[in-house]
Amino acid sequence: MRSALSAFNEIWQRQFRSDCLSQSEDFSEQASFLIGCSGGVDSMLLLRLMSLLYPQKIRAIYIDHQLQQPSAEWGRFVAASCTALNVPCIVQKVAVAEGNLENQARSARYQAYQQHLLPHEVLVLAHHQQDQAETLMLRLLSGAGIHGLAAMRQLDQRAGMTIWRPLLNLSREQICQWAAELNVQNIQDPSNLNTEYDRAWARAELWPMLQSRYPKMQQAMSRSSYLMQDAEDILADVLAQDLVSCGTSDRLQLDRLQALSKSRQRQLLSAWMKGQDQYRPAFEMVQRLIDEVMESKTDAQAALHWNGYYYLRFAGGLHRLAASAYAASQHEQAAPQCVKIQLNQIFNALAGRFQIQAEDGFGLSFELLDKDLLLTQRQGGERLHLHGRSGSWPLKKAIQQAQIFPWLRHRIQILSIDNVMLGAFTPNGFWLAESPYCVKAGWQPKLVSSDNSKIGSSS
Template structure:
């Protein structure tokens, strides 16, 4: 295919070969390809990758695409040689894994991934057509021996399943390709529905349970699956989506169920279900010097001293201060309340989620409690002496606890 493209677009094609280093002659094959490209006067880049342990087919594919995307420049299109039988095999394998409409959409001729474009111009061509063309252009082409190892799922299909099925349905490759096109149409329609539901029910961090429950179960599953996936490459398994739907959406308001997947945790609080990093920062005791120009990063967010009509004297910012995690039993005089109140009760009544209560810091100057850092802002201890035109800690950004969760992703 590289040679054919070079003939059509001379000077605008280059070859990238990924050496998975999984077979003894892999380096020899890379050298052969480099020599062949030199003969054709096509630039060639060979990139070796390390394939992670596990499912060797899946891990090799993941390593291959990561390397290809890294090599791909902004003004280039990645052209892949997938053909009609590749597409049919993909549909069959995804059917066996229980995939939905998106999975059965299989591969697209033109595909946009983030800022990169993929083009598969041979999806309508049969394997036999490509083999015949390869034999004409390059009679000594190399056929990967792995294509004959039946322990790989695709090879098992080609050797054992495909010949049997084609005796009954000779045109099955083209028929399955048509199924992929119909599934791609269906997926596009579902994406339009999903965009409407997403806008109605929340954002990438949290969903409104009452709004989600207004949807039928199929739309609930579609929304939850995409919401849980976030920027991950693959959607969560069906049973996990159902677990979130049944356990979190229908839990008692005072219950605190937690479901984990792929480094994320899904939790319910009040009338919302949250998508959070599995590991959240917690408050830690520390002593600090905090000048007015410095940004202080805490689990609750980014903080900075700012002038206020009423606040602490400026001398406070020149002395050592102590940040302390909650011990339990703390009481303080919060603005708007008469007398002293347990901090725990104040946090509950402010409807601060349990995981954010673990991020709360108490600010001390010596033995004096100055106030509390919360995700909603700084709560000043009204028992302290405040001065006119003083200084108070202000929350500059409250996104730290959602740093990973707020990565942008397309619906």
């Protein structure tokens, strides 16, 4: 027992504590641990070791995917083992969505982990060296780049979680030896032998063949993953600089983007499209963004849809727009409304939130306050005589000159009374029209924020 415990304690000192000190001085001392336990030999060994070394700082969680008949029984086994070790245990059932079963089960599992993690609690998982090598191999066969080939990190940050994998450098043989030394009991999951799953197939069919030719393949592939992690860190630094130079999470400036090398363009676009999600788009999707949107004609209305967002080109920029906002621009309609406006009121138009303010300069006559005014959505073909300009202009031309995004133009609304146009609510502010009601020292709506989509209401 002493040998396994002392070796694991050395892993704690070398891996977790030293790495956490780089985050904050006291993080490693304050941290507690939530151990993901499947009931297999790896996670049950991890549970035993941590219960012996840090008995007051751990909890365990078993995720029941409800995909196999004995899954509830396995949960009871894990819970009973935790009770014997005086370790609090959570048994959480999850529903696995349709699609790739392995990916969907993993997604459901991590969502459950995130749901139960407490502040300063670290998720501890029992992945080992063969898991790492298998992950790298499967991702290589799927055409992954540096991000995918970096595989799993010993200490990882993901979606607000800190994940620690203390067994990642240990072989399965070493884990089984320690488990025998500590008399660790475990269950056998038959799905690990089901070669319909990619990982089980690779382990049963591909792995023995490759290892017979390359006996040290596991160590070599694990080392490659660490080299890819270094490359990923360097690339992340470059991408952060390129993003600052080229734009924001919502818009990239095309001239600056296209001044980069082709490879840096592809990498920046891939990371930009990924956003806050876990996975990057496929190489083919990035290339489609370049071919169909970036390199489309200037007047083209090209739009690429991927993973809940639309990507569009406009006014020298490449824009990332939520699918809901894009759909609204195609279909959102607001019925004409009769509205009353009061001084100092916050008025919510389609284009945003406006505050009604008195003006020293020109504005609308105070006699219009509390009167029935008509608010109508732009239909097209309207002409507007803007205050300070000579003659009336097509509203479309004024919108184009103001470079209002095409996907926001449906939010423009006309304010009028008795067929006299008073002005227009736009995402750029209120445009005052010349009319008999346009007077010096009147009032005007001032744009407060453009993120409100309520129509004609006040607060």
